[in-house]
Amino acid sequence: MRTRTTTTRTITPSVYYFGTSVVLLTTLMPDGRTNITPMSSAWALGSTYVLGLGTHGQGARNVLRTGELVINLPDASLADRVERIAPTTAAWPVPEVKRDLYRHEQDKWRLAGLTPTPSDEVAPHRVAECPVQLEARVTDVVPFDEDAVAVHARVVHAHAHEDLVLAGTSYIDLDRWRPMYYTFRHYFAQGERLAVSFKAEQ
Numbered sequence: 001m002r003t004r005t006t007t008t009r010t011i012t013p014s015v016y017y018f019g020t021s022v023v024l025l026t027t028l029m030p031d032g033r034t035n036i037t038p039m040s041s042a043w044a045l046g047s048t049y050v051l052g053l054g055t056h057g058q059g060a061r062n063v064l065r066t067g068e069l070v071i072n073l074p075d076a077s078l079a080d081r082v083e084r085i086a087p088t089t090a091a092w093p094v095p096e097v098k099r100d101l102y103r104h105e106q107d108k109w110r111l112a113g114l115t116p117t118p119s120d121e122v123a124p125h126r127v128a129e130c131p132v133q134l135e136a137r138v139t140d141v142v143p144f145d146e147d148a149v150a151v152h153a154r155v156v157h158a159h160a161h162e163d164l165v166l167a168g169t170s171y172i173d174l175d176r177w178r179p180m181y182y183t184f185r186h187y188f189a190q191g192e193r194l195a196v197s198f199k200a201e202q
Contacts, residue, residue, distance in 0.1 A: 019183040022082060024072040024114075025051070026124040027062030034116055034125040035062060035090045036108045038082050040182035042071065049136060051151045052144075056097050058090040063151055067138040068122040071153070072130035076178045076189035081112040081129075083187070097147070121157045131177070133159040171201070 017040065025037040037059030041052030049071055053060035063069050074082055088105035089098060105111055116125035119135050126133040136153035144150050166173050174193070181188045 013184075015184060017182055017184055019181045019188070022074055022180040022182050022187065023051075024074055024082065024127050024130060025059050025063075026070040026072060026116075026127060027059050028066050028068065028123045029058070029062060029090060030065070034109075035059060036085060036112070036114065036127065038086045047155045048139065049134070049153045049155065051153060053149055053151055055147050055149060056091070056095040060149065060151075061091070062124075063138060063153075064141065064149070066123065068124060069136050069138070069153060070119055070122060070124050070126050071134040071136055071155070072127040073132040073134070074127075074130045074180050076180050076187075078129060079180055079187045081114060082180070085112045119157070126159065131161045131164050132172070135159075 020040045021042060023039050023042045025039055026034050027037065029035050035058055037053075037057060039051065039053065039059070043050055051063075051069075051071075053063065055061070055064075085105065085108045087102055088108060088111065089095075089102045090104070090106065090108070091098070092104050092106075094102055094104050108114075109116055115128040117128040119126050119133075122135045122137065126135070134155045135157040136155045138151055139154050140152040142150040142152070160172060164173055164176055165171065178189050181190065
């Protein structure tokens with residue numbers, strides 16, 4: 001095992017993604033189709049998610065236009081499918097700032113091998129393969145850069161794969177749940193359980 005030191009040095013990382021959950025954000029296109037946007041700047045506080053979105057992306061445009069979205073949480077088994085659509089955009093023409101890295105893709109569902117399923121309370125479809133799917137509506141939008149916004153979205157309906165839910169409860173079985181994380185532009189699965197917070201419901 002590598003010996004740890006408390007000595008520090010100044011660093012200048014190109015990104016600060018020390019680890020956030022991967023999300024497949026589904027939103028409604030102007031023609032009624034559901035678009036999928038892979039993203040990872042997402043975190044929850046109570047029943048509200050905060051999503052960091054670049055305004056040049058089609059997902060952000062759809063959210064700002066309709067105020068509805070689904071936060072689909074893939075597990076580690078879907079890493080390859082997420083990466084298939086990561087370099088694509090539904091925006092046409094492809095915005096100039098994205099052209100070096102992204103290409104246009106009209107049917108991300110087919111490309112990723114994912115299945116759309118109707119939502120209960122919002123218009124965009126859910127991703128059937130994602131073990132957790134959270135229908136949500138926008139409550140606030142906060143600009144935080146010249147080309148990015150922080151979208152606040154309140155969850156209005158939650159779905160989970162039946163085999164992931166403890167019988168007779170709404171609790172997720174933590175021994176089965178393997179969320180995917182994005183850390184310094186690499187995908188990781190959740191590791192071993194280290195401890196239990198005093199706030200955990202037993």
